[in-house]
Amino acid sequence: MANFLGEFRDVLAMGKDLPTLPGVVLELHTALDDELVSQTEISGIINRDPPLATRLLRLANSAAFNCGTPVGDVSSAIQLLGVRQVRLLCVALSVVKARPTSSGYLPSMLRLESVTKSYAGRRVIDDLDLLVRAGETAVLIGPSGCGKSTALRLLLGLAVPDSGRVMFDGIPVTRETVSEVRRRVGYVIQDGGLFAHMTARENVTLKARTLKWTTARIAVRLEELCELTNFPSDGLDRYPVELSGGQRQRVALMRGLMLDPDVLLLDEPLGALDPMIRFSLQEDLRHIFKTLGKTVTLVTHDLSEAVFFGDRIVLMREGRVIQQGSLESMTREPADPFVTEFVNAQRGHLLS
Numbered sequence: 001m002a003n004f005l006g007e008f009r010d011v012l013a014m015g016k017d018l019p020t021l022p023g024v025v026l027e028l029h030t031a032l033d034d035e036l037v038s039q040t041e042i043s044g045i046i047n048r049d050p051p052l053a054t055r056l057l058r059l060a061n062s063a064a065f066n067c068g069t070p071v072g073d074v075s076s077a078i079q080l081l082g083v084r085q086v087r088l089l090c091v092a093l094s095v096v097k098a099r100p101t102s103s104g105y106l107p108s109m110l111r112l113e114s115v116t117k118s119y120a121g122r123r124v125i126d127d128l129d130l131l132v133r134a135g136e137t138a139v140l141i142g143p144s145g146c147g148k149s150t151a152l153r154l155l156l157g158l159a160v161p162d163s164g165r166v167m168f169d170g171i172p173v174t175r176e177t178v179s180e181v182r183r184r185v186g187y188v189i190q191d192g193g194l195f196a197h198m199t200a201r202e203n204v205t206l207k208a209r210t211l212k213w214t215t216a217r218i219a220v221r222l223e224e225l226c227e228l229t230n231f232p233s234d235g236l237d238r239y240p241v242e243l244s245g246g247q248r249q250r251v252a253l254m255r256g257l258m259l260d261p262d263v264l265l266l267d268e269p270l271g272a273l274d275p276m277i278r279f280s281l282q283e284d285l286r287h288i289f290k291t292l293g294k295t296v297t298l299v300t301h302d303l304s305e306a307v308f309f310g311d312r313i314v315l316m317r318e319g320r321v322i323q324q325g326s327l328e329s330m331t332r333e334p335a336d337p338f339v340t341e342f343v344n345a346q347r348g349h350l351l352s
Helices: 002-017 023-032 039-047 050-063 074-081 086-091 093-097 148-156 178-183 200-210 215-229 245-257 275-292 303-309 327-332 337-351
Strands: 108-119 122-133 137-141 163-168 185-189 263-267 295-300 312-317 320-325
Touching: 039 074, 050 074, 108 148, 108 295, 122 148, 122 295, 122 320, 137 148, 137 303, 148 163, 148 263, 148 295, 178 185, 185 245, 200 215, 200 245, 215 245, 215 275, 245 263, 245 275, 275 303, 295 303, 303 312, 303 327, 303 337, 312 327, 312 337, 320 327, 320 337, 327 337
Parallel strands: 137 295, 137 312, 185 263, 263 295
Antiparallel strands: 108 122, 108 163, 312 320
16 A cells, blocks of 8 residues: 555646646645555545546546456545556546636646657658647648648657657656557547458447457447447448448547547548538537547648637648647738648638
8 A cells, every 4th residue: 555655646746736736636645645544535535526536437447458347436446456557546637637727727638749750761740849738629730741640640659759759648658658548549540440351340349349348338338439429320230341431430430439538539530521421520520529528639631620620720831830729810820921821722611
């Protein structure tokens, strides 16, 4: 228990730099100053903050992939996580910290710090700084080859930076942490990227089956996702070739959401669809983003789509951020002549 308290106290201490701290975090600080504090007392404090308790249970169930029985209470979650998984418990504090405060502060969930990345001697990411706040939808946009998809791959750990640092919820994305990070991220690419030899059901549940979720747990989650994404349950046993483009993209989205991730990364998810299907999916996607309140980073080449989805638009060129904010700010106060050129080039789409 002493090691548990020590590690938990260290991570809690990182929250002291916040402009404001929720009462539950301060209470946990006080309790953990007492070496004799019991696990029951810690559970009691956490239980008084339902969002924190809920987040802890989700993390525990994610960590308990070798167990057939879901973790149902805070005390069992703490006991299961123990010292080896204590960091997962501490990350649960991000839910509390992520609530809007009187200062309007939200912590970062995703961050690229002075990151560079080259392929075959060509620099595609050039000293890039990018921050995405918890619960925010940030849309990366720019011309082909500007580095927006590479930035997404760096955030997920699919690409390794040549220099700089990638952070996920305060944790550096490294060889040691990337598996944990990927369990907390849903990743959706253009045209779905589904496995052709698997049915829709098998594609959606692949990660859950790998983590040895029970059949009952998988069935409940599948039902939730079909309702959320408006996917017909009778389509679950069809193969990708038997589905429409819109249905394949809904299956890909369900697969990304299966483990109830904290973050969604979407790379041109609607780019290959015809306009009518795309319009319908745009409406559904925005509803899903607002309903779930997750941190979302979406890549698109379409400015109208960026405006439709984004809390913040990030315009990139040649591996750098040229300007970020609202379309209005980019139009009224462009940071570079390129911003005006890019907006004017797409103005016809915005008016259509």
